Amino acid sequence: MNTKTTIRNKGQGMFTKILVANRGEIARRIMNTCREMGITTVALYSDADRSAVHVLGADQALCLGDAEPAASYLNIDKIIAAARETGAEAIHPGYGFLAENPDFAERCEKEGLVFIGPPSRVIRELGDKTIARQTMIKSGVPVIPGMNRPESDPEVLAREAEMIGYPVLIKAVAGGGGKGMRVVATADELHDACISASSEASGAFGNGSIYLEKYLTRARHIEFQILADNEGNIVHLLERECSIQRRHQKIIEETPSPAMTPGLRKEMGDAAIAAAQVSGYVNAGTVEFLLDENGRFYFLEVNTRLQVEHPITEMTTGIDIVRYQLEIAAGHPLPITQEEIKGRGHAIECRIYAEDPENDFFPSPGKIVFTKEPSGPGIRNDCGIYSGFQVPVEYDPILSKLIVAAEGREEAVNRMIEALREYVILGVRTPIPFLIDVLRSEAFRKGETFTDFIGCHFPDWKPERADAETAAIAYIIDELAGKKERPVAADREGVYSSPWQTLGNWRNG
Amino acid sequence: MEYRLKIDDTIIPVKVEGTDTDTMTLSFDGKAKNVEYSRISDHQIHLIIDGVGIQAFIAGESDEKTVILRGVPYEVSDADLSEQVRKGKRGPAAIPQEVTPPMPSIVVRILVAEGDRVKTGDAVIVVTAMKMESTLTAPYDGIVTKIHVVEGDKVMPGEILADIEKDEERPTEEEDGLADS
Numbered sequence: 001m002n003t004k005t006t007i008r009n010k011g012q013g014m015f016t017k018i019l020v021a022n023r024g025e026i027a028r029r030i031m032n033t034c035r036e037m038g039i040t041t042v043a044l045y046s047d048a049d050r051s052a053v054h055v056l057g058a059d060q061a062l063c064l065g066d067a068e069p070a071a072s073y074l075n076i077d078k079i080i081a082a083a084r085e086t087g088a089e090a091i092h093p094g095y096g097f098l099a100e101n102p103d104f105a106e107r108c109e110k111e112g113l114v115f116i117g118p119p120s121r122v123i124r125e126l127g128d129k130t131i132a133r134q135t136m137i138k139s140g141v142p143v144i145p146g147m148n149r150p151e152s153d154p155e156v157l158a159r160e161a162e163m164i165g166y167p168v169l170i171k172a173v174a175g176g177g178g179k180g181m182r183v184v185a186t187a188d189e190l191h192d193a194c195i196s197a198s199s200e201a202s203g204a205f206g207n208g209s210i211y212l213e214k215y216l217t218r219a220r221h222i223e224f225q226i227l228a229d230n231e232g233n234i235v236h237l238l239e240r241e242c243s244i245q246r247r248h249q250k251i252i253e254e255t256p257s258p259a260m261t262p263g264l265r266k267e268m269g270d271a272a273i274a275a276a277q278v279s280g281y282v283n284a285g286t287v288e289f290l291l292d293e294n295g296r297f298y299f300l301e302v303n304t305r306l307q308v309e310h311p312i313t314e315m316t317t318g319i320d321i322v323r324y325q326l327e328i329a330a331g332h333p334l335p336i337t338q339e340e341i342k343g344r345g346h347a348i349e350c351r352i353y354a355e356d357p358e359n360d361f362f363p364s365p366g367k368i369v370f371t372k373e374p375s376g377p378g379i380r381n382d383c384g385i386y387s388g389f390q391v392p393v394e395y396d397p398i399l400s401k402l403i404v405a406a407e408g409r410e411e412a413v414n415r416m417i418e419a420l421r422e423y424v425i426l427g428v429r430t431p432i433p434f435l436i437d438v439l440r441s442e443a444f445r446k447g448e449t450f451t452d453f454i455g456c457h458f459p460d461w462k463p464e465r466a467d468a469e470t471a472a473i474a475y476i477i478d479e480l481a482g483k484k485e486r487p488v489a490a491d492r493e494g495v496y497s498s499p500w501q502t503l504g505n506w507r508n509g
Numbered sequence: 510m511e512y513r514l515k516i517d518d519t520i521i522p523v524k525v526e527g528t529d530t531d532t533m534t535l536s537f538d539g540k541a542k543n544v545e546y547s548r549i550s551d552h553q554i555h556l557i558i559d560g561v562g563i564q565a566f567i568a569g570e571s572d573e574k575t576v577i578l579r580g581v582p583y584e585v586s587d588a589d590l591s592e593q594v595r596k597g598k599r600g601p602a603a604i605p606q607e608v609t610p611p612m613p614s615i616v617v618r619i620l621v622a623e624g625d626r627v628k629t630g631d632a633v634i635v636v637t638a639m640k641m642e643s644t645l646t647a648p649y650d651g652i653v654t655k656i657h658v659v660e661g662d663k664v665m666p667g668e669i670l671a672d673i674e675k676d677e678e679r680p681t682e683e684e685d686g687l688a689d690s
Contacts, residue, residue, distance in 0.1 A: 471583035474565035
């Protein structure tokens with residue numbers, strides 16, 4: 001294995017310049033690996049992102065224009081033109097935006113640019129959740145009981161729901177990120193829920209098609225990271241459990257899963273590889289499953305991209321997934337076999353969003369007044385912000401991903417709690433105090449993690465503010481102990497503003 | 510010196526008893542605490558309270574500060590200052606400057622009508638964001654010439670909610686607003 005790595009390091013057949021068609025922490029993370037491999041990086045940015053972290057760290061950066069995603073990070077023509085202009089040979093799409101857009105991948109293929117991900121055909125087939133279900137059924141991968149084609153006729157949907165048995169889950173054919181998903185408990189709620197799910201899906205994906213699946217009330221979300229090369233070699237990099245979700249969106253992920261046994265891992269890992277095989281998968285991907293209380297697992301979907309939570313797998317396997325993505329995209333065979341892949345220790349990721357956990361996780365955009373990142377053994381922070389950064393309202397409000405690794409689960413949980421306590425972000429709301437309480441809870445510590453965890457254990461969460469006197473002391477000392485000397489003008493900025501700022505929302509008539 | 514600080518709807522009276530260069534005695538309900546402190550930066554203070562160390566991270570101004578202690582945020586406001594705001598006793602500099610909602614909000618009440626005369630600091634529109642209501646006030650004396658929103662509208666930071674014609678810019682002298690033109 002080592003010799004192969006050394007040979008490949010000499011750069012034979014590797015890209016010399018890569019354009020990263022994404023923003024924030026993930027663009028920065030991809031560029032880190034590029035730089036380690038001696039590859040020049042090109043960043044793209046919208047008007048709102050001139051000073052974003054991915055721009056600051058790139059070798060070259062091109063402006064796409066208006067902040068509106070359709071005019072910038074989703075604009076295929078502009079991105080292709082940018083690759084042409086800069087001479088990039090390959091495009092890494094990150095996650096979100098165009099990462100799972102088959103038209104974009106196809107356009108790259110036609111333009112002779114390497115799309116770092118699976119072929120467009122695979123993205124298209126797996127992107128349609130009902131086609132993906134049919135494919136899995138054919139290859140013997142267990143799927144959740146439900147429909148295998150989209151449906152819009154309310155009567156057919158009602159009949160199907162009766163057959164499946166309530167509760168049912170409405171899902172968008174083009175689904176992702178919890179959009180267009182509704183849990184329906186009784187028949188009389190079905191009609192309205194279908195309409196609202198379909199309209200949400202239509203807004204999010206430009207495709208309002210929906211279908212129904214049985215809703216598993218107490219299940220774990222377990223996924224397998226896979227890597228597949230162009231020669232048909234496929235390995236999985238073990239599992240991740242991502243059951244802690246709010247609004248069908250993950251916020252805490254860990255590996256290994258506390259529910260996993262060697263036998264089940266083998267079985268699910270084999271199913272993941274079968275899923276990759278039958279779909280003709282190439283590059284990095286993730287096969288998602290639900291695991292019910294009885295240890296039965298069901299195929300959910302394949303995410304045909306680098307996953308948000310990929311770092312925990314990197315922490316336990318020691319494999320740089322982005323590096324492997326680039327190697328595979330450059331046509332190199334996988335240098336490792338399944339037997340060589342070993343997980344070591346335990347890793348946890350917490351997603352830090354600009355959102356208010358005391359108010360239904362409502363987005364909380366704004367300016368980062370001050371931030372201090374945690375550090376120490378086994379701590380990694382994939383971060384997209386800095387003190388003074390204005391968090392744009394136009395994009396996903398993820399600020400950073402805090403990842404820890406330790407010898408065992410208990411040590412990792414404790415390490416994460418302390419890292420979160422040390423992580424300071426002033427200016428926007430974050431779920432940090434919520435995440436601390438989840439990790440401290442008995443249910444989490446015992447590994448009783450199911451997708452209904454937050455609704456079950458933290459329905460109306462508020463932090464325990466036990467130290468109000470210390471907060472009062474801090475307030476008074478901040479008032480009385482002079483701040484650092486600053487010029488008068490700067491000192492007044494934001495407090496006493498110029499007439500134009502004063503006018504704010506008002507305009508002279 | 511005495512403060513009445515509000516945290517989570519509870520008023521905490523604090524007496525500052527003795528101050529030295531880097532120590533302070535503060536008493537809560539007659540119970541004194543000895544505080545050693547060191548300012549690390551504008552937003553970071555190290556405290557040793559009765560011998561126990563803790564770091565506090567702070568943002569905001571006198572009327573309201575956010576204090577983060579071991580990952581938990583506390584909103585601390587000066588109850589006396591906020592009462593003055595309610596009574597309208599603060600000077601011009603204390604008029605809220607940020608009339609832009611800090612985040613996407615919803616208009617809950619419109620307190621004026623087109624043609625109304627408003628004075629600096631008068632409440633004009635109430636918006637709610639994250640269940641917290643904030644009142645947008647007139648930045649100067651004038652006449653409301655146009656209201657661009659209705660109750661229930663979603664508004665974004667930077668959006669203009671109402672036009673106010675400033676007094677000085679009007680050629681005629683102040684009247685009942687609608688009378689002349």
